[in-house]
Amino acid sequence: MTEPKVFGIGLNKTGTSSLHRALELLGYDSLHWGGTEAHERILRAIDDRKPMLAYLDPEPDAITDVIAVTYYFYLADLTYPGSKFILTQRDLDEWLDSRRRHVERNQRAKESGDYDGAFLTVDLDTWAEEYRRHEAVVQTYFAGRPADLLAFRPADGEWEPLCEFLGRPVPAVPFPWENRDRAGKPAGHVAAQ
Numbered sequence: 625m626t627e628p629k630v631f632g633i634g635l636n637k638t639g640t641s642s643l644h645r646a647l648e649l650l651g652y653d654s655l656h657w658g659g660t661e662a663h664e665r666i667l668r669a670i671d672d673r674k675p676m677l678a679y680l681d682p683e684p685d686a687i688t689d690v691i692a693v694t695y696y697f698y699l700a701d702l703t704y705p706g707s708k709f710i711l712t713q714r715d716l717d718e719w720l721d722s723r724r725r726h727v728e729r730n731q732r733a734k735e736s737g738d739y740d741g742a743f744l745t746v747d748l749d750t751w752a753e754e755y756r757r758h759e760a761v762v763q764t765y766f767a768g769r770p771a772d773l774l775a776f777r778p779a780d781g782e783w784e785p786l787c788e789f790l791g792r793p794v795p796a797v798p799f800p801w802e803n804r805d806r807a808g809k810p811a812g813h814v815a816a817q
Contacts, residue, residue: 629677629704630654630790632688633697634712635758637722639778640689641802643712643786646778647686649800650792654686660741666692675703688712694758698765701772708790711762711775716755718779720748
């Protein structure tokens with residue numbers, strides 16, 4: 625039997641980098657994104673009918689922002705019994721703006737020859753539908769299983785929900801904020817008015 629894992633299954637730009645860093649601070653060997661190589665290895669494991677993390681070396685304790693895991697989370701649930709799933713969430717308008725800016729950076733990098741990925745098209749309406757659908761599918765799948773799924777907003781900056789869910793003590797450090805915007809505030813953070 626494989627050991628339980630922690631799977632971050634929120635879409636990119638929902639605080640997945642902050643979740644990844646928080647998991648590291650809690651003692652997990654966490655993989656964040658991992659590039660196309662991690663994605664392709666996970667898809668190959670699925671095609672080969674192996675546990676989805678089998679071709680990652682070393683196999684992490686936790687994983688965030690890998691699209692193959694985000695969308696095939698139910699296979700992770702079946703393959704890694706007792707694992708924990710964290711759906712990172714963010715205000716929809718903030719998420720759309722962050723994703724748009726991410727694509728615009730990719731477009732500039734492609735023009736200068738520094739990006740060869742495919743995340744190059746801004747489509748706010750499709751993205752909004754994707755966000756709502758993904759959240760609904762995850763919430764429906766885990767309905768009645770609160771011990772298995774945590775809907776979590778990293779932008780709130782609170783350790784307690786995450787630590788309680790994972791059964792870990794709250795660290796004596798502030799919750800990590802990754803990917804701050806140009807004004808120096810955390811991406812997704814709403815300043816007090």
